[in-house]
Amino acid sequence: MSGSRIPEEILDVIRAAENFVVVTHVQPDGDAVGSLLAMSEMLKDMGKRVFAFLDEPISHLYDFMPGCGRLNSDAEEMSRFIAESGTDICVIALDCGEADRIGRHRELLMAVSPFVVIDHHLSHLNFGDHRWVDPRSSSTGEMVYEIIEALSQTPSYDCAFSLYVAICTDTGSFRYECTGPRTFEIAGKLVELGVRPNHVAGLLYENYSPQRLKLMQMVLGTLELCEDGQIACIHVTRDMFDESGAKVQDIEGFIEYARSISSVKVAVFIKQTWYNMVSASLRAKGGCNVADIAKQFGGGGHRNASGCKFPGGTIESVRQQILPAVIDAIASGGDRNSC
Numbered sequence: 339m340s341g342s343r344i345p346e347e348i349l350d351v352i353r354a355a356e357n358f359v360v361v362t363h364v365q366p367d368g369d370a371v372g373s374l375l376a377m378s379e380m381l382k383d384m385g386k387r388v389f390a391f392l393d394e395p396i397s398h399l400y401d402f403m404p405g406c407g408r409l410n411s412d413a414e415e416m417s418r419f420i421a422e423s424g425t426d427i428c429v430i431a432l433d434c435g436e437a438d439r440i441g442r443h444r445e446l447l448m449a450v451s452p453f454v455v456i457d458h459h460l461s462h463l464n465f466g467d468h469r470w471v472d473p474r475s476s477s478t479g480e481m482v483y484e485i486i487e488a489l490s491q492t493p494s495y496d497c498a499f500s501l502y503v504a505i506c507t508d509t510g511s512f513r514y515e516c517t518g519p520r521t522f523e524i525a526g527k528l529v530e531l532g533v534r535p536n537h538v539a540g541l542l543y544e545n546y547s548p549q550r551l552k553l554m555q556m557v558l559g560t561l562e563l564c565e566d567g568q569i570a571c572i573h574v575t576r577d578m579f580d581e582s583g584a585k586v587q588d589i590e591g592f593i594e595y596a597r598s599i600s601s602v603k604v605a606v607f608i609k610q611t612w613y614n615m616v617s618a619s620l621r622a623k624g625g626c627n628v629a630d631i632a633k634q635f636g637g638g639g640h641r642n643a644s645g646c647k648f649p650g651g652t653i654e655s656v657r658q659q660i661l662p663a664v665i666d667a668i669a670s671g672g673d674r675n676s677c
């Protein structure tokens with residue numbers, strides 16, 4: 339099923355403005371990078387001036403994306419672009435569940451008006467001037483496609499490619515719950531525009547370093563099951579990164595292996611990415627709402643995928659905090675209705 343309607347004022351703002359800064363969340367995933375590139379591409383094709391800002395240089399997992407050379411992480415340059423644009427400027431934040439996720443330059447960006455927010459996180463905390471938040475959408479990429487269509491634009495090949503990557507990654511290759519008929523309809527249109535699914539799949543899933551597999555071997559070696567196999571817990575330590583030679587971004591997708599065990603309802607991945615920073619990712623199967631669990635620890639996300647941070651924590655201290663909350667959530671069954 340397709341999601342909620344796009345607020346008309348968002349389409350009006352996009353039609354009217356000449357200058358745009360497009361941003362997404364920190365530690366950007368495929369949906370974030372793909373949506374950012376696709377939106378920037380469409381605006382450029384409409385003849386607008388676009389500054390596509392990424393808080394940090396793009397992850398090596400996504401540096402194959404067409405147009406990623408146009409991403410700019412220079413905040414001073416962005417500041418100049420905003421100043422030069424005067425009052426004719428609009429910021430579009432994509433896939434950000436809350437203002438904090440914009441990153442270090444949040445204040446500079448949020449001083450700009452109009453500030454448009456397009457997001458699909460269930461735990462979304464409202465911010466900005468105009469919002470379209472649709473937790474039933476499979477991905478922000480799907481929402482960007484709807485905007486392109488509502489504006490009667492035709493995506494270029496690069497734009498279609500970016501949207502396909504966004505949708506493919508955020509749906510776990512069309513497997514997750516929010517994958518609906520509209521998701522396939524849009525994917526079909528992107529394929530008609532020239533995107534080759536096998537080509538994208540090769541770049542996304544058969545393009546890894548041996549170091550990533552070495553790290554995966556170590557992380558899967560930490561697997562522990564508890565509560566009769568309903569919870570799977572894995573972890574990574576800073577030392578494992580150093581020993582394997584893998585990069586922090588290489589852990590993307592590891593948690594899916596913990597979730598793949600048939601008895602598992604919630605998979606927990608505790609990550610010591612730096613010596614003073616531990617975070618946890620949660621993935622659910624079935625009725626358990628892990629966005630609610632993450633919220634208890636100041637995090638957020640989707641019903642089936644969420645995360646939270648524990649600055650200064652240790653793997654063990656985080657495990658001791660999180661496991662009781664997961665056990666409670668499984669016992670209460672969770673909210674089965676929302677996606």
Ligand SMILES: [Mn+2]
Pocket residue numbers: 369370433458477478508
């Ligand atoms: Mn997303």
